[in-house]
Amino acid sequence: MISDTRVLPINRGLASEIVTRLTTAILSGQLGPGERLREEELADALGVSRGPLREAFTQLERQGLVVLHRNRGAYVARLSCEDVDEVYSLRLALEPLAMQRAMQFVTTDQLAELQVIVDRMATYGTGMTEQEAAQDDLMFHDVIYQASKHQRLYECWTNLRPQIHIMLLTRNVANPDFRYYAPRGHTELLDVLKSKDEAHAIAVVQEHLRIAYDRVLSSYPSQKTRD
Amino acid sequence: MISDTRVLPINRGLASEIVTRLTTAILSGQLGPGERLREEELADALGVSRGPLREAFTQLERQGLVVLHRNRGAYVARLSCEDVDEVYSLRLALEPLAMQRAMQFVTTDQLAELQVIVDRMATYGTGMTEQEAAQDDLMFHDVIYQASKHQRLYECWTNLRPQIHIMLLTRNVANPDFRYYAPRGHTELLDVLKSKDEAHAIAVVQEHLRIAYDRVLSSYPSQKTRD
DNA sequence: AACATTACAACTGTTAACAATACACACCAA
DNA sequence: TTGGTGTGTATTGTTAACAGTTGTAATGTT
The missing domain is CATH 1.20.120.530 (GntR ligand-binding domain-like)
Structure with missing residues (x-):
């Protein structure tokens, strides 16, 4: 029977998948603090559309990894x-x-x-x-x-x-x-x-x-x- | 000069506006515990499209007022x-x-x-x-x-x-x-x-x-x- | 009864076009 | 210079229609 916590991280939904991808990128330093994240560009790079990406952004903002500026874009958070x-x-x-x-x-x-x-x-x-x-x-x-x-x-x-x-x-x-x-x-x-x-x-x-x-x-x- | 906390609740973004509307509806009992919230129907009723409504749903879920079932719909939370x-x-x-x-x-x-x-x-x-x-x-x-x-x-x-x-x-x-x-x-x-x-x-x-x-x-x- | 199949309803994701917004910059007046 | 005003542009915010996926429940088979 498979009921181990290690197998849980199977992502539900595309947005969650994007969140883990971006989280990894940020934690590994591939995306540096303060870096800008442009919706269209990132959506293209990830091969997804803007909808799921926007949902991922709001999740990442809750987790403090990304800061959203209304009508101004998303940036990798800089922890003070x-x-x-x-x-x-x-x-x-x-x-x-x-x-x-x-x-x-x-x-x-x-x-x-x-x-x-x-x-x-x-x-x-x-x-x-x-x-x-x-x-x-x-x-x-x-x-x-x-x-x-x-x-x-x-x-x-x-x-x-x-x-x-x-x-x-x-x-x-x-x-x-x-x-x-x-x-x-x-x-x-x-x-x-x-x-x-x-x-x-x-x-x-x-x-x-x-x-x-x-x-x-x-x-x-x-x-x-x-x- | 207007800088009072009482005037702050001017919502930014359509999703936030929807959140306050639904919150009011739930708190006032217009939407009862366990009631189903169908995306398309609600979007029509509110005069908005599904995008902002979905965003509102996730906010309401975080606030414990709504429960989302993957691929099954949203329901007004029933507090146990x-x-x-x-x-x-x-x-x-x-x-x-x-x-x-x-x-x-x-x-x-x-x-x-x-x-x-x-x-x-x-x-x-x-x-x-x-x-x-x-x-x-x-x-x-x-x-x-x-x-x-x-x-x-x-x-x-x-x-x-x-x-x-x-x-x-x-x-x-x-x-x-x-x-x-x-x-x-x-x-x-x-x-x-x-x-x-x-x-x-x-x-x-x-x-x-x-x-x-x-x-x-x-x-x-x-x-x-x-x- | 246990299991595979099917059909359905609803959500999930995609796309493209359009609207709204905020900053930047030039311009003008004091 | 300073401060306000207007316009431009890039970017996000929103919409709507369509295509894809998922979980449920009914159906059929062993």
């Missing part, structure tokens, strides 16, 4: 210091709730999934792409949000995730030492998730995020506002 | 007990952050605006529509979210607000006594907002929301899942 602050302060409000509920609803399968990720993190230091490390980090937290069984909360996380992805990549460039923190930090999170001490779990989550926030912010030389 | 739980647990995570930041950034204009609302609440008991009471309640909290100077947080609130609106209306039917709580509760919120005691303010917000949650939930006879 304030954006980092917003993303992390919001995450700091959301993730304790996720953890609290995940402690209630998490399945053994999900715990195993988390363990796999943590184990892989423990092997960091050997050949490890920043992209892979960032994806592991995001996937760990994604599983927790999934485990929280809270649709609306998961949606919030979905909108934040691509922006956090960018920040993780930015951070890793400036802080190669995260490889040593990642396994320890996430092991601790997994431990408290398995515990029954809700208050302690929330405290650990907050501490974890505050550390991440400090690291990211320290490597952000206060850029200008978005395009 | 679990939905109430999700909305209020999420709000309980968001609003303390809003309050905390609002304490930092709130302007005297915004404080005055809040005072006006609270004063109007104090006159409840005389002729007062449920719709008006609900709007005052929402507007009070809206100002706080605005004052928090946090785009992403405000977006979350924007998506939650219509659902809370529905719940307020549902609640008010079953709990006419809220007219006595509303002025007191919101006066207290305004007081702590003006204070410098962050921890106390957060506690008051949480207490306020828990009371609201209890009242709403008590009048929800556990319906089935959404359409």
